[in-house]
Amino acid sequence: MAPKKRVAIRNHSAEANLFARRTFITFIGVLILSIILFANIYDLEVNSYQKYQTRSNSNRIKLLPVAPNRGLIYDRNGVLLADNKPVHSLEVIPEQVDNISASLKEVSLLLDISQEKQDKLLKAIKSKRRFKPIELYSRLSEQQVSLFSVNQHKFPGFFIDARLKRYYPFADLTTHSLGYVGRINRKDSIRLTEQNLAEDYAATRNIGKLGLEKYYEDLLHGTIGHQEVEINNQGRVVRTLDYTPPVSGQNLTLSIDIELQMIAKRALSGKRGAVVAMDPRSGEILAMYSNPSYDGNLFVHGISNKNYQKLLDPKNNRPLVNRSVQGYPPASTVKPLLALTGLEEGVITQSTKFYDPGWFQLKGLKRKYRDWWAQGHGWVDLNKAIEHSCNVYFYNLANKLDIDRITNMMEKFGFGDLTGVDIREDNRGILPSVEAKRRRYNQPWYKGDTISVGIGQGYWTVTPLQLAQAISILANKGQIKIPHFLQATSMLVTSDNVNETSSSDKANTTSLDNMTVKMITEMIEYEDKPPIILKDSKNWNLVLDAMHNTAQKKVSAFKGSRYDAAGKTGTAQLITKKQDAKYDAKATKEKQRNNAMFVAFAPYESPEIVVAVAVENVLDGGGGANAGPVARQIMDQYFGDREIISKDKSQHPMHDNIYQQNIKQSHNKDVGAQ
CATH class of the missing domain: 3.40.710.10 (DD-peptidase/beta-lactamase superfamily)
Structure with a gap:
């Protein structure tokens, strides 16, 4: 008869002690990890709150620069020499168009845009983000604007955009003194960066290139504004949170007499x-x-x-x-x-x-x-x-x-x-x-x-x-x-309380579109040698x-x-x-x-x-x-x-009317920008 196997008797007390020790060690480990976790949460939520809140906002909130209106330029009698004229351009948001190639071709036929221009536009569209507006054609004529406006319902995603561009009413008569503005190029960008002015021109496309436009660029340009917007993870604007309007550039009054310029040309x-x-x-x-x-x-x-x-x-x-x-x-x-x-x-x-x-x-x-x-x-x-x-x-x-x-x-x-x-x-x-x-x-x-x-x-x-x-x-x-051209500078400012202005300021205070504005003029003094x-x-x-x-x-x-x-x-x-x-x-x-x-x-x-x-x-x-x-x-x-070219103001009643019209036009444009 075979011997019987021994059966080990479990030591329940020892097992209970072992389980208790393991449980305690696990608890201590979990406690330590929890402490570390909550310490990190505290650091993130309390100590580093401002840091990460700022980083979060920078991903969610974006500042978009808003270009100021360029200051206007007048002759000594108030005749407008350099104006800001609305220019219309055709733009498109590609993601809103089902077939961009076909739509572009139809629009080009409507507005008489060449095939060569179409090919260039298609390449430009492919290289840019689809949800952002892309300029297709600038300086549309009144006829082109009218044609597109009538047919705009046929072209979803296409729209007309208007912005102010410099315009010289007297063309070649004033170029060698006024100069002109042109698009900011690489050389201009480098110079602006070196002068720490790049941020001021973030929304500006043109800059003074020659003459008085270049010499008084700092006065004419104005101060940039900002639009604070909320964006999603694709960079698309969701809503506008805040708006800081730009300040228009100063208007310049020159010593030039445009009538003398005309006589010189003749x-x-x-x-x-x-x-x-x-x-x-x-x-x-x-x-x-x-x-x-x-x-x-x-x-x-x-x-x-x-x-x-x-x-x-x-x-x-x-x-x-x-x-x-x-x-x-x-x-x-x-x-x-x-x-x-x-x-x-x-x-x-x-x-x-x-x-x-x-x-x-x-x-x-x-x-x-x-x-x-x-x-x-x-x-x-x-x-x-x-x-x-x-x-x-x-x-x-x-x-x-x-x-x-x-x-x-x-x-x-x-x-x-x-x-x-x-x-x-x-x-x-x-x-x-x-x-x-x-x-x-x-x-x-x-x-x-x-x-x-x-x-x-x-x-x-x-x-x-x-x-x-x-x-x-x-x-x-x-x-x-x-020798100098500049006589005076002037700029429009809004005033909440006209009574707070001085008596001299009141004479230049007016109300436009329910806004009280004040024209501040500064005469320029020059030191003699x-x-x-x-x-x-x-x-x-x-x-x-x-x-x-x-x-x-x-x-x-x-x-x-x-x-x-x-x-x-x-x-x-x-x-x-x-x-x-x-x-x-x-x-x-x-x-x-x-x-x-x-x-x-x-x-x-x-x-x-x-x-x-x-x-x-x-x-x-x-x-x-x-x-x-x-x-x-x-x-x-x-x-x-000669009587017909007399400088006697009584023989030129239009002078005062032109001056008032130009100043009023300037006021309206500047107030609109604000």
């Missing part, structure tokens, strides 16, 4: 040249026109390659060049200043005479420097030298002065330096000096170089703006005014009297004027003639013909206007015959010699 019709008119009492530029010009509106939306090549074509006479700040040989227009230098240096007096046989010759040289009058003027004193523009007199004067003394005096009148005008296209020109010639040509200065400088030729170029400034200083007897002090103040009058005689006796264009003008003619030679060669304009290539120059101011006793004129490559006559009549027309307009 006077230069068919000619290449420039006109600058300024007020010597303040430095305000009344007119600046360069002919030919071009329409700045071409650049606002992005100029086509065809139009740009047309502007670059030499056959079109370089319209992109601002001839108002381009260097020209000054010719005889600077003879009064050279005469003043001679008087100041004691080289000549009013009665000093030089004999003019028709030529001047340096000792030891065979070359003869000819006078414009081959027979010569005989014995010539200061008055006759300026009045008759005697070259030989000024050859002798320059020879006695030497180049250093001439340069020192001409520097005081602003030659060879920037005028300080508020456009960045200003030009220094070339002031003749020993150092300038050595630096530019690596050649020494010769005595003959000084002789040419004596009649405003040789190594000397000035801009019409510099000439206007120099003659302004002369007419002011040494007082120096900085230190005046030119002469050793003998009588020398001013000696030179000015001679210029007065010149305009009254020798410039036929000013005969019969009702105002008392003074001036000086100039004829700039562009090519060197052989010793005995006679100048024949008809036998000379057009671009090598002489330039006509003229400067004038009036009234003689208390000058109100200075005009500088340059006319390129004239066929017949000199400065008096070609540039003088241009200056006369400008002054006739300014002083109102």
Whole structure:
């Protein structure tokens, strides 16, 4: 009989103790893990609440920039020169269109959009998010807008969008002073980033590229606004949470008179040249026109390659060049200043005479420097030298002065330096000096170089703006005014309580669309440079009297004027003639013909206007015959010699109406932006 197996007796007490120990250890582990879990929850929910709440909001809430309206620009009489005009564009949200290709083709047939444009649009659509609006076609005509509006129900997802774009009502008449705006390019973006201004232009597409639009960009642009919106995980806007309106740019009032601009354009019709008119009492530029010009509106939306090549074509006479700040040989227009230098240096007096046989010759040289009058003027004193523009007199004067003394005096009148005008296209020109010639040509200065400088030729170029400034200083007897365009800035602000405004502000307070707004205007003040002090103040009058005689006796264009003008003619030679060669304009290539120059101011006793004129490559006559009549027309307009162009406000009742209409239009646009 087999032995029986032993049966182990369970120790229930030991098992209970083991289970209890394991349970305790598990409990401790769970407790520790729970403590860690709740500690982390506490850290996330309490200690790090702000951090993660901000990160959460950044994923849920987005700030969208809102572009401000660009400030408007007016002339001195309130005529609008730079406006913001609504432009309509066709846009589409691809996700709302079942068949984008077919729909685009139908819309293109309706609006007459080319196949090439359609292909480009399809590529652009594929590269962008489907739920965001995409611009298909900009600058729709009124007819295209009407056609689409009538048929819009056929094209779900397509819509017309309107935004303000810069518009220049006077087109080419103001381009070289106002400049223009254009699309922000890569170069602009880099510059804005370096200047920490990129955020301010987040919603802006255009920026000032030239002229006053560029110089006063910081005033015209305005302050960006923001729209706080809630978005979903796909980036689509769900709702608007908050809105901070942008602040429109400041409006600018310029010293330019658009009527003078019109006269300048008419006077230069068919000619290449420039006109600058300024007020010597303040430095305000009344007119600046360069002919030919071009329409700045071409650049606002992005100029086509065809139009740009047309502007670059030499056959079109370089319209992109601002001839108002381009260097020209000054010719005889600077003879009064050279005469003043001679008087100041004691080289000549009013009665000093030089004999003019028709030529001047340096000792030891065979070359003869000819006078414009081959027979010569005989014995010539200061008055006759300026009045008759005697070259030989000024050859002798320059020879006695030497180049250093001439340069020192001409520097005081602003030659060879920037005028300080508020456009960045200003030009220094070339002031003749020993150092300038050595630096530019690596050649020494010769005595003959000084002789040419004596009649405003040789190594000397000035801009019409510099000439206007120099003659302004002369007419002011040494007082120096900085040329400038800007007269005043103004901006609209909302006011909750009109009673809180000052009495002066109340006069400019109005109510538009149930909103109280206030126009704040700030006049711009400019500091003058230190005046030119002469050793003998009588020398001013000696030179000015001679210029007065010149305009009254020798410039036929000013005969019969009702105002008392003074001036000086100039004829700039562009090519060197052989010793005995006679100048024949008809036998000379057009671009090598002489330039006509003229400067004038009036009234003689208390000058109100200075005009500088340059006319390129004239066929017949000199400065008096070609540039003088241009200056006369400008002054006739300014002083109102003709009834039809009188400056008397009673004869121009439209002025006040236009001003009020433009200001009201400006108010409405700015208030709408706010």
